[in-house]
Amino acid sequence: MDLREASSSLDTLVSSFNARIMELQELVLARNMPSSSMPDLTAMDSTLTAMESQIQAIKNRLQEERSAIPKAKKLIQLSLHQQKKLHHMLTNMPSGMRENVELSDFGVNASFNLNLISQNTLTEASISKDEVVLVPKEKKGRRPAPRWYVTALELDSLSTYMRGRLTLDKINIAVNEMAAHADANSQLIARDRKKLSDTEWDRALELRDIAMSPEVKGKHFLLEADIKGPGLKLDNTGKATLTVLRHLGRIQEFRIGFHRIMTLLEPQ
Numbered sequence: 001m002d003l004r005e006a007s008s009s010l011d012t013l014v015s016s017f018n019a020r021i022m023e024l025q026e027l028v029l030a031r032n033m034p035s036s037s038m039p040d041l042t043a044m045d046s047t048l049t050a051m052e053s054q055i056q057a058i059k060n061r062l063q064e065e066r067s068a069i070p071k072a073k074k075l076i077q078l079s080l081h082q083q084k085k086l087h088h089m090l091t092n093m094p095s096g097m098r099e100n101v102e103l104s105d106f107g108v109n110a111s112f113n114l115n116l117i118s119q120n121t122l123t124e125a126s127i128s129k130d131e132v133v134l135v136p137k138e139k140k141g142r143r144p145a146p147r148w149y150v151t152a153l154e155l156d157s158l159s160t161y162m163r164g165r166l167t168l169d170k171i172n173i174a175v176n177e178m179a180a181h182a183d184a185n186s187q188l189i190a191r192d193r194k195k196l197s198d199t200e201w202d203r204a205l206e207l208r209d210i211a212m213s214p215e216v217k218g219k220h221f222l223l224e225a226d227i228k229g230p231g232l233k234l235d236n237t238g239k240a241t242l243t244v245l246r247h248l249g250r251i252q253e254f255r256i257g258f259h260r261i262m263t264l265l266e267p268q
Contacts, residue, residue, distance in 0.1 A: 085267070088149065145182035145220035146266040148250055149175055155244075162247065164240055173231040174241045175250060181227070182220035182264055215254045216263055224260040 149172045155163065188196075188204050189211060196204060210216055210223075224234070232238050242262075245251045254261045 088151070145179035145186070146264050147176055147179045148265065148267055150244075150248060150250070154248055158244065158247070162240075162244060166237070166240060166244060170231075170237070171241055171244060174238070175245065177231045178222055178227075178251070178262065179220070179264060181222040185222060185226070186220060210256055210259065210261060213256055215256065216261060219263040221261050221263045224262065
Protein backbone atom coordinates (compact mmCIF):
# COMPACT_ATOMS: atom_id res chain seq x y z
CA MET A 1 0.00 0.00 0.00
CA ASP A 2 1.47 3.37 -1.01
CA LEU A 3 1.22 6.62 0.87
CA ARG A 4 -1.75 7.98 -1.11
CA GLU A 5 -3.93 4.91 -0.51
CA ALA A 6 -3.11 4.95 3.20
CA SER A 7 -4.00 8.64 3.41
CA SER A 8 -7.32 8.06 1.63
CA SER A 9 -8.24 5.16 3.93
CA LEU A 10 -7.42 7.27 6.96
CA ASP A 11 -9.59 10.15 5.73
CA THR A 12 -12.50 7.76 5.19
CA LEU A 13 -12.08 6.33 8.68
CA VAL A 14 -12.00 9.80 10.21
CA SER A 15 -15.16 10.87 8.31
CA SER A 16 -16.97 7.75 9.44
CA PHE A 17 -15.87 8.31 13.04
CA ASN A 18 -17.06 11.95 12.99
CA ALA A 19 -20.45 10.93 11.56
CA ARG A 20 -20.88 8.37 14.31
CA ILE A 21 -20.02 10.99 16.94
CA MET A 22 -22.72 13.34 15.55
CA GLU A 23 -25.33 10.57 15.69
CA LEU A 24 -24.44 9.84 19.32
CA GLN A 25 -24.70 13.54 20.19
CA GLU A 26 -28.18 13.73 18.61
CA LEU A 27 -29.29 10.65 20.54
CA VAL A 28 -28.04 12.13 23.81
CA LEU A 29 -29.92 15.39 23.12
CA ALA A 30 -33.10 13.48 22.27
CA ARG A 31 -32.80 11.41 25.46
CA ASN A 32 -32.44 14.49 27.64
CA MET A 33 -35.21 16.46 25.84
CA PRO A 34 -38.18 17.35 28.13
CA SER A 35 -41.38 15.39 27.37
CA SER A 36 -43.35 18.63 26.96
CA SER A 37 -41.30 19.53 23.89
CA MET A 38 -41.92 16.20 22.09
CA PRO A 39 -44.35 16.48 19.13
CA ASP A 40 -47.82 15.03 19.43
CA LEU A 41 -47.32 11.86 17.40
CA THR A 42 -50.99 10.87 17.78
CA ALA A 43 -52.18 14.09 16.13
CA MET A 44 -49.65 13.63 13.35
CA ASP A 45 -50.88 10.09 12.77
CA SER A 46 -54.49 11.31 12.51
CA THR A 47 -53.47 14.01 10.04
CA LEU A 48 -51.57 11.53 7.90
CA THR A 49 -54.52 9.14 7.94
CA ALA A 50 -56.87 11.94 6.78
CA MET A 51 -54.45 12.89 4.02
CA GLU A 52 -54.23 9.29 2.84
CA SER A 53 -58.03 9.13 2.74
CA GLN A 54 -58.20 12.31 0.64
CA ILE A 55 -55.53 11.01 -1.73
CA GLN A 56 -57.48 7.77 -2.18
CA ALA A 57 -60.66 9.73 -2.90
CA ILE A 58 -58.79 11.76 -5.53
CA LYS A 59 -57.48 8.56 -7.11
CA ASN A 60 -61.03 7.11 -7.24
CA ARG A 61 -62.33 10.29 -8.84
CA LEU A 62 -59.55 10.25 -11.43
CA GLN A 63 -60.40 6.64 -12.23
CA GLU A 64 -64.06 7.56 -12.75
CA GLU A 65 -63.07 10.42 -15.08
CA ARG A 66 -60.71 8.12 -16.97
CA SER A 67 -63.49 5.57 -17.42
CA ALA A 68 -65.83 8.29 -18.73
CA ILE A 69 -63.41 9.41 -21.47
CA PRO A 70 -64.51 6.76 -24.05
CA LYS A 71 -68.17 7.69 -23.49
CA ALA A 72 -67.36 11.38 -23.92
CA LYS A 73 -65.47 10.66 -27.15
CA LYS A 74 -68.44 8.68 -28.45
CA LEU A 75 -70.82 11.50 -27.52
CA ILE A 76 -68.62 14.03 -29.32
CA GLN A 77 -68.52 11.80 -32.39
CA LEU A 78 -72.32 11.44 -32.43
CA SER A 79 -72.75 15.19 -31.89
CA LEU A 80 -70.47 15.99 -34.83
CA HIS A 81 -72.41 13.51 -36.98
CA GLN A 82 -75.71 15.14 -35.96
CA GLN A 83 -74.26 18.59 -36.62
CA LYS A 84 -73.27 17.47 -40.11
CA LYS A 85 -76.77 16.17 -40.79
CA LEU A 86 -78.39 19.38 -39.52
CA HIS A 87 -76.03 21.50 -41.61
CA HIS A 88 -76.93 19.42 -44.64
CA MET A 89 -80.64 19.89 -43.96
CA LEU A 90 -80.35 23.63 -43.42
CA THR A 91 -78.16 24.12 -46.50
CA ASN A 92 -80.52 22.27 -48.83
CA MET A 93 -83.83 23.28 -47.29
CA PRO A 94 -86.26 24.86 -49.78
CA SER A 95 -85.93 28.63 -49.70
CA GLY A 96 -89.64 29.14 -48.99
CA MET A 97 -89.34 27.18 -45.74
CA ARG A 98 -86.28 28.80 -44.17
CA GLU A 99 -88.25 31.31 -42.10
CA ASN A 100 -90.61 28.60 -40.84
CA VAL A 101 -88.02 26.30 -39.35
CA GLU A 102 -88.36 25.39 -35.68
CA LEU A 103 -85.02 24.68 -33.99
CA SER A 104 -85.31 22.12 -31.19
CA ASP A 105 -82.65 21.19 -28.60
CA PHE A 106 -81.25 18.34 -30.67
CA GLY A 107 -82.02 19.25 -34.25
CA VAL A 108 -84.15 20.86 -36.91
CA ASN A 109 -87.77 19.72 -36.89
CA ALA A 110 -89.63 21.26 -39.82
CA SER A 111 -92.58 19.65 -41.55
CA PHE A 112 -96.06 20.15 -42.88
CA ASN A 113 -99.22 19.80 -40.81
CA LEU A 114 -101.48 17.94 -43.18
CA ASN A 115 -104.61 19.32 -41.53
CA LEU A 116 -103.46 22.91 -41.86
CA ILE A 117 -101.76 22.99 -45.27
CA SER A 118 -103.43 25.48 -47.57
CA GLN A 119 -105.02 24.01 -50.69
CA ASN A 120 -103.82 26.87 -52.87
CA THR A 121 -101.94 25.88 -55.97
CA LEU A 122 -98.16 26.14 -55.80
CA THR A 123 -96.24 28.02 -58.40
CA GLU A 124 -93.58 26.00 -60.19
CA ALA A 125 -90.83 28.02 -58.57
CA SER A 126 -91.53 27.70 -54.87
CA ILE A 127 -94.12 27.33 -52.11
CA SER A 128 -95.66 30.32 -50.40
CA LYS A 129 -94.95 30.99 -46.74
CA ASP A 130 -98.59 30.64 -45.74
CA GLU A 131 -98.61 27.05 -46.98
CA VAL A 132 -95.63 25.96 -44.94
CA VAL A 133 -96.46 25.15 -41.34
CA LEU A 134 -95.11 22.94 -38.61
CA VAL A 135 -96.55 19.70 -37.31
CA PRO A 136 -96.80 19.16 -33.56
CA LYS A 137 -93.71 17.73 -31.97
CA GLU A 138 -93.42 13.97 -31.98
CA LYS A 139 -94.18 12.15 -28.78
CA LYS A 140 -91.23 10.95 -26.77
CA GLY A 141 -89.83 7.71 -28.14
CA ARG A 142 -91.23 8.16 -31.67
CA ARG A 143 -88.76 9.22 -34.35
CA PRO A 144 -89.88 11.75 -36.95
CA ALA A 145 -89.71 10.73 -40.57
CA PRO A 146 -86.33 11.42 -42.22
CA ARG A 147 -85.93 14.53 -44.33
CA TRP A 148 -82.88 13.70 -46.43
CA TYR A 149 -82.72 16.70 -48.70
CA VAL A 150 -81.11 16.57 -52.13
CA THR A 151 -78.01 18.70 -52.65
CA ALA A 152 -77.23 20.92 -55.62
CA LEU A 153 -74.28 18.67 -56.44
CA GLU A 154 -76.53 15.62 -56.61
CA LEU A 155 -79.01 17.45 -58.83
CA ASP A 156 -76.23 18.56 -61.18
CA SER A 157 -74.98 14.97 -61.43
CA LEU A 158 -78.26 13.86 -63.04
CA SER A 159 -78.63 13.65 -66.77
CA THR A 160 -80.42 16.53 -68.45
CA TYR A 161 -83.15 14.14 -69.52
CA MET A 162 -83.83 12.96 -65.96
CA ARG A 163 -83.55 16.41 -64.41
CA GLY A 164 -85.79 18.11 -66.94
CA ARG A 165 -87.24 21.31 -65.50
CA LEU A 166 -86.99 20.21 -61.89
CA THR A 167 -85.38 22.62 -59.46
CA LEU A 168 -83.73 21.95 -56.12
CA ASP A 169 -86.59 23.70 -54.30
CA LYS A 170 -89.24 21.58 -56.02
CA ILE A 171 -87.47 18.33 -55.16
CA ASN A 172 -86.79 19.23 -51.51
CA ILE A 173 -90.34 20.50 -51.00
CA ALA A 174 -91.45 17.06 -52.20
CA VAL A 175 -89.02 15.42 -49.73
CA ASN A 176 -90.47 17.45 -46.88
CA GLU A 177 -94.07 16.82 -47.90
CA MET A 178 -93.55 13.06 -48.22
CA ALA A 179 -92.03 13.05 -44.73
CA ALA A 180 -95.09 14.91 -43.47
CA HIS A 181 -97.39 12.24 -44.95
CA ALA A 182 -95.25 9.53 -43.34
CA ASP A 183 -95.45 11.33 -39.98
CA ALA A 184 -99.23 11.58 -40.30
CA ASN A 185 -99.47 7.83 -40.97
CA SER A 186 -97.24 7.07 -38.00
CA GLN A 187 -99.36 9.26 -35.72
CA LEU A 188 -102.58 7.64 -36.92
CA ILE A 189 -101.22 4.14 -36.25
CA ALA A 190 -100.20 5.14 -32.72
CA ARG A 191 -103.45 6.86 -31.73
CA ASP A 192 -105.88 5.37 -29.25
CA ARG A 193 -108.87 3.55 -30.72
CA LYS A 194 -111.23 5.63 -28.59
CA LYS A 195 -110.04 8.82 -30.25
CA LEU A 196 -110.67 7.61 -33.81
CA SER A 197 -113.79 7.62 -35.90
CA ASP A 198 -114.84 4.44 -37.67
CA THR A 199 -113.31 5.63 -40.93
CA GLU A 200 -110.05 6.59 -39.25
CA TRP A 201 -109.95 3.27 -37.39
CA ASP A 202 -110.35 1.30 -40.63
CA ARG A 203 -107.50 3.26 -42.19
CA ALA A 204 -105.35 2.81 -39.06
CA LEU A 205 -105.84 -0.98 -39.25
CA GLU A 206 -104.91 -0.93 -42.93
CA LEU A 207 -101.77 1.10 -42.21
CA ARG A 208 -100.80 -1.22 -39.35
CA ASP A 209 -100.96 -4.23 -41.66
CA ILE A 210 -98.70 -2.43 -44.12
CA ALA A 211 -96.33 -1.35 -41.34
CA MET A 212 -95.89 -4.98 -40.22
CA SER A 213 -94.96 -6.24 -43.70
CA PRO A 214 -91.30 -7.31 -44.13
CA GLU A 215 -90.58 -4.61 -46.72
CA VAL A 216 -91.84 -1.77 -44.55
CA LYS A 217 -91.35 -2.88 -40.95
CA GLY A 218 -89.37 -0.34 -38.93
CA LYS A 219 -89.46 2.32 -41.66
CA HIS A 220 -91.51 5.45 -42.27
CA PHE A 221 -93.80 5.08 -45.24
CA LEU A 222 -96.60 6.66 -47.23
CA LEU A 223 -99.05 5.45 -49.82
CA GLU A 224 -99.12 6.70 -53.37
CA ALA A 225 -102.72 7.66 -52.67
CA ASP A 226 -101.46 10.07 -49.95
CA ILE A 227 -99.76 12.24 -52.55
CA LYS A 228 -102.27 14.96 -53.31
CA GLY A 229 -100.21 18.16 -53.12
CA PRO A 230 -99.81 20.96 -52.66
CA GLY A 231 -96.09 20.57 -53.36
CA LEU A 232 -96.11 17.06 -54.83
CA LYS A 233 -98.85 15.71 -57.06
CA LEU A 234 -99.12 12.68 -59.31
CA ASP A 235 -98.78 14.73 -62.46
CA ASN A 236 -95.86 14.60 -64.89
CA THR A 237 -93.71 16.84 -62.68
CA GLY A 238 -94.54 14.77 -59.60
CA LYS A 239 -93.73 11.49 -61.35
CA ALA A 240 -90.42 12.95 -62.55
CA THR A 241 -89.67 14.04 -58.97
CA LEU A 242 -90.35 10.54 -57.64
CA THR A 243 -88.07 9.09 -60.32
CA VAL A 244 -85.25 11.41 -59.23
CA LEU A 245 -85.76 10.61 -55.53
CA ARG A 246 -85.77 6.88 -56.27
CA HIS A 247 -82.60 7.23 -58.38
CA LEU A 248 -80.84 9.21 -55.63
CA GLY A 249 -81.72 6.62 -52.98
CA ARG A 250 -84.23 8.72 -51.02
CA ILE A 251 -87.17 6.35 -51.41
CA GLN A 252 -87.95 2.73 -52.16
CA GLU A 253 -91.19 1.55 -53.70
CA PHE A 254 -93.13 -1.66 -53.09
CA ARG A 255 -96.46 -3.09 -54.15
CA ILE A 256 -98.39 -4.42 -51.13
CA GLY A 257 -101.89 -5.61 -51.90
CA PHE A 258 -103.64 -2.93 -53.92
CA HIS A 259 -101.32 -0.20 -52.66
CA ARG A 260 -98.11 1.24 -53.97
CA ILE A 261 -95.97 1.98 -50.92
CA MET A 262 -92.99 4.33 -50.63
CA THR A 263 -90.55 4.03 -47.74
CA LEU A 264 -88.28 6.92 -46.79
CA LEU A 265 -84.59 6.10 -46.53
CA GLU A 266 -81.99 7.68 -44.26
CA PRO A 267 -78.33 8.48 -44.92
CA GLN A 268 -76.00 5.74 -43.71
